[in-house]
Amino acid sequence: MENIADNLAVVKDQIASACHKAGRRPDEVRLIAVSKTKSAAAIREAWEAGQRDFGESYVQEFLDKLEDPQLSGLPIAWHFIGHLQSNKVRQIAGKVSMIHGIDKVSTAEELSKRATQQGIDIDYLLEVNVSRESTKYGIEPSSLLSAAETCFRLPNIRLRGLMTIASPDPDLARREFSELRECLEQLKSSSPDPSLLTELSMGMSQDFEEAIMEGATMIRIGTAIFGWR
Ligand SMILES: *Cc1c(COP(=O)(O)O)cnc(C)c1O
Numbered sequence: 536m537e538n539i540a541d542n543l544a545v546v547k548d549q550i551a552s553a554c555h556k557a558g559r560r561p562d563e564v565r566l567i568a569v570s571k572t573k574s575a576a577a578i579r580e581a582w583e584a585g586q587r588d589f590g591e592s593y594v595q596e597f598l599d600k601l602e603d604p605q606l607s608g609l610p611i612a613w614h615f616i617g618h619l620q621s622n623k624v625r626q627i628a629g630k631v632s633m634i635h636g637i638d639k640v641s642t643a644e645e646l647s648k649r650a651t652q653q654g655i656d657i658d659y660l661l662e663v664n665v666s667r668e669s670t671k672y673g674i675e676p677s678s679l680l681s682a683a684e685t686c687f688r689l690p691n692i693r694l695r696g697l698m699t700i701a702s703p704d705p706d707l708a709r710r711e712f713s714e715l716r717e718c719l720e721q722l723k724s725s726s727p728d729p730s731l732l733t734e735l736s737m738g739m740s741q742d743f744e745e746a747i748m749e750g751a752t753m754i755r756i757g758t759a760i761f762g763w764r
Contacts, residue, residue, distance in 0.1 A: 537575060537762035540584035543568070546759050553747040567614050569739075569757030570762045571596065575603035581760065582609060590635075590755050592617030594626050601630060601650075616698075616736075616755055618672050621645045634659040635698040635736050635755075638672045643686045650691035657691065660698040660736055661746055663718055665711040671700060676718055683722055696734030696752070697722070701742055708742040712749035 546566065554561045570578045571592040578589060578600065584635050589611055591597035597615065600606055608664065614634040619627070619634060627634070628649040634685050635645050637659050643706065650657045664673030674682050679697075686694050701708035715737055723729040738746025738754040746754055 537577075539580045539760060541763075542760045543581060543584050543586060543655060546756060550747065550754070553744040556744075557748045559747065560657075564751060565753045567616070567736075567753055568760050569616065569755050570600075570761060571617070571757065573761045575600055575605040577761055578611075579605045579609075582611065583604075586760075588612045588614060588632075590614040590616040590757075594619075594623045598630075598692075614755075622744050625649050628657060629653050629655055632658065632693040633695070633734075635753075636660070636662045636672065638664075638674055640682050640685050643689055643692065647689035647692045655691065656693055658695045660696050660734060661686065661694065662698045662700075663715055665699050665714045665718070666702040666707070668702065673699065676714065679718055680721065680725055683725065687727055688720065693731055694726075696732050696736065698736035700739070701737065701746075703741070705742050705745055709745040709749060711738050712742075712746050712751065716750045733740045 537727060550564055551561045565588060567588045567590040568581050568586050582682055613633045614633045614635055615627055616635045624645045634726040646657060663679055664671050664675055697715055697719050701711045716735060719735060723732050726732055729735040734752050735750055736753040738751045738758050740759040743754040743756060
């Protein structure tokens with residue numbers, strides 16, 4: 536049995552020392568506990584230990600957890616971090632504080648449509664394929680600016696930054712994180728409202744220290760908190 540509270544404490548220490556090394560304040564980095572495939576009881580345990588941001592990847596599993604008696608009513612900030620198909624957007628709109636993995640303009644358009652229907656604003660990130668692995672989702676860096684041009688104009692959704700999943704090799708990962716930060720800088724210079732573009736969602740259990748060195752504002756950690764899936 537994993538001791539989730541202990542694991543969380545260790546991860547927070549590691550975040551603090553990575554921030555120290557990077558000359559950043561620990562409160563500049565938001566820890567998202569990735570709870571996909573893990574039970575509501577495990578999430579509850581992390582919540583009791585003070586964790587408030589959780590990441591889920593699968594729409595149905597996420598909806599089931601929202602209804603779970605152990606979690607319903609808790610003020611959890613849910614992040615949808617999985618690949619989101621257009622036809623599933625409707626099911627999660629209004630239920631998450633941030634959607635991380637939008638990788639197509641058409642999905643952003645669908646999100647905008649649903650947000651407008653519900654009369655709400657939804658924060659989201661565009662996923663960028665900086666590792667250029669063909670098996671990964673994400674917009675190619677060279678297409679990002681033209682995709683964002685359309686996204687900036689969509690009503691009721693707010694582009695808040697970029698997200699990526701890096702290569703497994705930590706040295707390569709670090710270069711990719713650096714490239715994502717450069718992509719965000721470019722995006723800011725073409726945005727009608729650069730002050731909204733504050734987020735870099737990058738770094739997982741294996742590479743969050745590198746991500747913090749390169750400016751991550753949100754790190755998504757599953758295994759190091761909840762154990763192997
Ligand atoms: C599963 C997942 C994570 C967490 O990965 P760990 O290696 O378990 O920390 C982070 N981001 C995304 C997009 C994921 O799907």
